[in-house]
Amino acid sequence: MARKRFHGLKRVKFRATWNKYNLFNLSRLKAPNTAFMTYYQQKWSAKSITRAYHGEHIREGQWERMFTPLLNSVIPMDHRYLAENDGSEMAAGRGSGLEKPMDLKKIAFGKNQIPYMHMTYAPIERRLDTAIFRALFASSVRQARQFVIHGQVKVNGKKIPYPGYLLNPGDMFQVEPDRVLFATGAPKVKVKTDAEKIRYERRIGRQSNITRDAALAKRSARRKAKEADELADDTIEFAPKLQKSTKIIQGDPEVRKLRQKEFLKLIRQIEDRIGNKKVRRTGKLKQHLRMLLRRAKANLIFIQKKSVDELETELREITQELLGQTEEVESPDKGPVKRLKTESEMTPIMKQALEKAIARIRENPSDSTKPYATPWRPRPYMSAFAFVPRYLEVNHKICSAVYLRHPVARPGLSEVPTPFPAETQQLAFNWYLRRR
Amino acid sequence: MPPSLRCTSSLPSTCAKKLCRAGQLTRSFSTTPSQDQRITRNRRQLFRWLGSQGQSFLNPLSGSTNYLGAYNAQGQLKRVVEAAAEAEKKKKLKEGKGGEAATQSEPELGNEDKEFKGEIPPETTRDLQPFPLNRSFISQPVLSDELREEIWKRVLQDGKSVREVSAELTVEMSRVGAVVRLKEIEKEWERTGRPLVNPYHEAVMSMLPKTPYDPTGKIKPKPHESINDLPVHRATGTQIFHPTSESRHFTRADAAEVFSERLLPPDLRVPHPELAEMHKDYKAGLSVEEREERQKERDAIADRKRERAAKKQAKKEAAVKKVDTGRVVFRFTEISVDEAGKDGRGFKGVGWRYGHPHMDRTRGAVKIPTSVE
Numbered sequence: 001m002a003r004k005r006f007h008g009l010k011r012v013k014f015r016a017t018w019n020k021y022n023l024f025n026l027s028r029l030k031a032p033n034t035a036f037m038t039y040y041q042q043k044w045s046a047k048s049i050t051r052a053y054h055g056e057h058i059r060e061g062q063w064e065r066m067f068t069p070l071l072n073s074v075i076p077m078d079h080r081y082l083a084e085n086d087g088s089e090m091a092a093g094r095g096s097g098l099e100k101p102m103d104l105k106k107i108a109f110g111k112n113q114i115p116y117m118h119m120t121y122a123p124i125e126r127r128l129d130t131a132i133f134r135a136l137f138a139s140s141v142r143q144a145r146q147f148v149i150h151g152q153v154k155v156n157g158k159k160i161p162y163p164g165y166l167l168n169p170g171d172m173f174q175v176e177p178d179r180v181l182f183a184t185g186a187p188k189v190k191v192k193t194d195a196e197k198i199r200y201e202r203r204i205g206r207q208s209n210i211t212r213d214a215a216l217a218k219r220s221a222r223r224k225a226k227e228a229d230e231l232a233d234d235t236i237e238f239a240p241k242l243q244k245s246t247k248i249i250q251g252d253p254e255v256r257k258l259r260q261k262e263f264l265k266l267i268r269q270i271e272d273r274i275g276n277k278k279v280r281r282t283g284k285l286k287q288h289l290r291m292l293l294r295r296a297k298a299n300l301i302f303i304q305k306k307s308v309d310e311l312e313t314e315l316r317e318i319t320q321e322l323l324g325q326t327e328e329v330e331s332p333d334k335g336p337v338k339r340l341k342t343e344s345e346m347t348p349i350m351k352q353a354l355e356k357a358i359a360r361i362r363e364n365p366s367d368s369t370k371p372y373a374t375p376w377r378p379r380p381y382m383s384a385f386a387f388v389p390r391y392l393e394v395n396h397k398i399c400s401a402v403y404l405r406h407p408v409a410r411p412g413l414s415e416v417p418t419p420f421p422a423e424t425q426q427l428a429f430n431w432y433l434r435r436r
Numbered sequence: 437m438p439p440s441l442r443c444t445s446s447l448p449s450t451c452a453k454k455l456c457r458a459g460q461l462t463r464s465f466s467t468t469p470s471q472d473q474r475i476t477r478n479r480r481q482l483f484r485w486l487g488s489q490g491q492s493f494l495n496p497l498s499g500s501t502n503y504l505g506a507y508n509a510q511g512q513l514k515r516v517v518e519a520a521a522e523a524e525k526k527k528k529l530k531e532g533k534g535g536e537a538a539t540q541s542e543p544e545l546g547n548e549d550k551e552f553k554g555e556i557p558p559e560t561t562r563d564l565q566p567f568p569l570n571r572s573f574i575s576q577p578v579l580s581d582e583l584r585e586e587i588w589k590r591v592l593q594d595g596k597s598v599r600e601v602s603a604e605l606t607v608e609m610s611r612v613g614a615v616v617r618l619k620e621i622e623k624e625w626e627r628t629g630r631p632l633v634n635p636y637h638e639a640v641m642s643m644l645p646k647t648p649y650d651p652t653g654k655i656k657p658k659p660h661e662s663i664n665d666l667p668v669h670r671a672t673g674t675q676i677f678h679p680t681s682e683s684r685h686f687t688r689a690d691a692a693e694v695f696s697e698r699l700l701p702p703d704l705r706v707p708h709p710e711l712a713e714m715h716k717d718y719k720a721g722l723s724v725e726e727r728e729e730r731q732k733e734r735d736a737i738a739d740r741k742r743e744r745a746a747k748k749q750a751k752k753e754a755a756v757k758k759v760d761t762g763r764v765v766f767r768f769t770e771i772s773v774d775e776a777g778k779d780g781r782g783f784k785g786v787g788w789r790y791g792h793p794h795m796d797r798t799r800g801a802v803k804i805p806t807s808v809e
Contacts, residue, residue: 009478023493024482027504029569070670076662077706083715087688114668115572136640155808162804169610171808172617177633184636258629364635378639383496384504386643387566387575390661393611394578395618396637398625402614410665413574419567 013052014419016133017140018385031421046427050420054121055130057142058164063124067432071119073409111412117426118414122407125391125416128153128173129163134417135394135401136386137175138183139379147183152176167403174400178370185372186379199275217301256303259311263300265365266318270296272366273322292318319357325350389415496643500556501575505565515557564645575645579607579615579660583649587612588619603708605649606659664706671696710734 004011007021014029015022032049034042055063092098124130129145132153138144145163147153153160154174155167167173270293273279274286281289299306299314306314317340320326325341341350364375388394391408394401407415418425489511496502508514564574579587583605590601591612598616602609625632647660678694680686689701703709713734717727757768776785781792788794795801 009476009482020486020490021482023504024485024490026567027485027489029567031569073668074665075668077664077666077702079664079706079708079711080715082703082706082712083719087691088685091686118570118572158808160805160808165804165808166802166806168807170613172614177636181633181636184640254629362631376635378496378636378643380495381490381493383502383643384493385566386496386501386640387503388578388644390576393614393618395584395615395622396640397632397634398618398622399633399636400618400621402617404608404610404614408665408667409572410662412572413576414572417566417573418570421569422572 013056014049015056015140016053016130017142018379018382019140020381023381023384026419029419032424034423043427043431046420046424047431050121050418050424050428053419055124055127055141057129057145058124058127062164064432066123067120068123069429069433071116071409072122072406073114073116073119076410114409114411115414115422116409117422117429118416118418119407119409120416120425120429120432121418122416125389125407126166126403127163128155128160128165128167131167131173131392131401131403132175134389135173135392136184136388136396137180137399137401139382143183147175147179152179169403169405172400172402174398177399180399181370181376182372184379184382185376188371188373195277252308255308256311259308259315260300260303262315262361263296263303263311265361265367266315267293267296267300268367268369269361269365270322272368275368288321292321315361316354316358319361320354323350323353323357325354387417389417391415496639497556498642501559501564501643501645503564503566503575505568506559506563513556513563515560515563519557559645577645577647577660578641579611580646580648581641582651583607583647583657583660584615584619586649586651587615591616592620599708599710602663603711605657606661606663608661608663608665609707611661664708664711666702666706669695669699669705671699 006013007015007017007019007025009021009025012025014025032042032045037045051060051063058066090097125134129141129148132138132144132147133141138147148163148165149161151159151161152175155165155171157172157174160173270289274289274293295314296318299311299318303311320340325346343351346354360375366374368374389407391404391406392401393404409415420428489507489509492507492511492513493502493504506513506515508517561574564576565571566575567573587601587605587607590596590604591598596604598609598612601607602612605612607615622632647658648655649657672695674695676694687701688703692699692701703712706712710731714727714731717730722730755770759766759768771784771786776782776787776789780789
């Protein structure tokens with residue numbers, strides 16, 4: 001039997017996803033017409049429609065064990081009222097406080113009611129996979145579940161591969177940022193034409209060339225050094241080779257690692273530019289780009305031999321050249337030569353552009369190896385689903401969130417996100433009561 | 437040579453209605469009907485909606501949230517439509533007033549036009565409903581970056597207690613703690629040079645409602661949430677008929693005792709009982725120094741209580757012997773055989789006992805970790 005559609009248009013199920021089909025279905029969701037249904041039918045349909053949204057991946061028996069008729073709620077108290085009254089004022093009048101003259105305009109019907117029935121599926125919000133979805137780290141609960149199973153999620157710093165782990169108040173969960181960017185970013189649309197395939201193969205070939213070039217460069221450098229040694233003095237032939245091991249490279253290895261990553265990003269950016277056939281470039285410009293690419297690659301190869309400051313200035317200079325912040329200068333022996341503009345020569349706009357470009361390399365680079373569209377941008381239709389319930393405190397900068405407490409209902413508000421009206425929720429609640 | 441197997445239904449010429457999008461099927465010998473995307477009425481409707489009303493949701497609305505509840509059936513922002521109607525109404529009123537006033541009011545009208553055309557009016561509760569049928573759920577504001585930074589600063593740099601900061605900025609205590617914890621990790625990432633996911637953060641923050649905070653202090657801080665939430669206790673769920681004399685001064689504390697002997701009065705069950713105490717002192721007409729003095733006394737009592745609890749916890753932990761192997765930490769607890777009791781069914785008894793099934797064989801028992809430390 002063919003698998004039923006997850007996002008159907010005919011047999012409509014509302015799902016906990018950011019899918020556009022789901023958004024369309026939600027936009028035409030109407031309160032069900034129960035006039036011609038028996039009570040049992042009403043309950044059945046309510047349960048079926050709500051369960052498709054709330055933990056459809058959980059087995060029914062499992063959910064029935066999680067279900068509880070005890071629903072959490074709170075009443076916000078005013079500390080001034082608590083200080084000024086001790087509660088005895090409620091005994092005044094006919095036994096429920098002094099009556100105020102009724103003002104029909106001021107009565108807000110149903111405003112102070114606690115929407116208990118919306119709390120029916122509150123136990124599901126405690127699950128790790130659902131919390132990840134609610135914290136906007138995944139585009140659907142099923143995707144969140146996959147992240148957990150694939151070991152991309154940590155709870156209190158420990159890898160937890162159980163999507164059904166029930167979070168306790170105060171638990172912190174972290175999702176691997178790359179996965180979050182993949183889940184929430186616009187999809188990468190890539191149709192490979194024959195020309196692109198050839199380019200891709202060429203690129204692979206070029207990558208093997210890089211290693212070969214590096215080996216060649218190393219060998220030639222060694223030979224040159226040997227020759228120089230021989231030329232300088234014949235007597236030091238048998239002297240022990242101290243120079244290599246004693247050379248100290250300044251800088252933190254962590255920072256060096258970071259620079260290495262940034263150079264990789266820069267190389268990918270230049271490669272993407274070279275590969276982009278939509279923009280027509282002159283031969284000279286292409287040559288220039290290839291020169292920059294070689295320079296960046298050379299930096300990457302000799303990353304261990306250069307100081308951190310040197311790498312920083314190199315990165316800055318290459319970016320500056322990529323932006324075209326250069327100047328033609330007459331050199332006495334070589335003719336016209338391009339020279340980078342110095343700090344004082346740059347206009348504020350140019351400075352800003354340079355800073356922005358460097359920040360982009362560091363923060364939001366264009367990188368063809370990522371499984372999402374780069375530079376990163378939010379996926380389509382995300383904004384309609386972007387909300388964070390109050391029982392979570394999320395820091396999106398580090399893709400981490402804390403589960404503060406269990407969701408509660410308060411007068412007029414509930415914390416369990418659900419697309420269904422209170423009547424449907426009540427019918428579903430009644431379905432799950434043991435005695436129905 | 438046998439004739440080629442071809443299903444009549446797959447021949448484009450025999451299709452009465454053209455249901456197949458692609459004219460040619462990849463496997464013409466298949467007898468199963470084509471499952472892939474037929475153009476049905478529903479699909480047509482979907483794409484029509486995506487091209488018209490749904491267009492608003494494709495990309496985030498700059499400077500505002502963008503939920504289903506904010507749009508009408510025509511796919512227009514309700515608040516923009518209302519603002520336009522309001523402006524129209526005003527315009528008509530002014531025109532009705534008289535001809536001589538009309539010349540003066542012209543520049544004003546231009547301003548109003550700009551207001552609703554250029555800038556979208558601020559959201560109301562209705563516009564924050566992601567699900568139009570569920571009025572009880574609204575997208576509540578999250579803490580803005582400035583407010584988070586301020587919380588972190590007040591707790592870790594100014595050395596204020598979580599309770600104090602919570603009351604000052606009207607942010608729940610648990611949230612204050614969580615913000616500080618997350619902020620610390622964020623700073624740690626910055627220190628070690630691990631890249632933050634700023635583009636994602638900025639995109640998400642632009643889609644969510646936020647509680648603003650002005651670090652310069654010019655604008656009064658807005659309350660983020662109610663901090664004195666009284667949890668509804670199970671014992672208070674029942675209606676009780678409790679006869680008592682009319683002359684009795686029947687307070688909240690008495691009512692709590694009637695509900696359950698162990699139930700504390702709401703004054704003590706709210707997260708910030710000290711706020712009410714402070715207000716009581718203020719109402720009693722005490723001077724600022726006296727009030728501060730009394731607050732210090734209360735703080736000292738709370739500190740002593742906390743110390744006692746910490747001592748108890750430390751004692752409990754000291755009883756567990758820990759052996760760290762590098763990979764795992766073994767915890768050894770002293771146990772006694774006698775704890776199984778005379779009948780061998782004592783609650784604290786450990787180990788396998790004759791006639792008792794293992795708990796891990798029982799159906800429905802949770803076998804994944806229930807807590808992570």
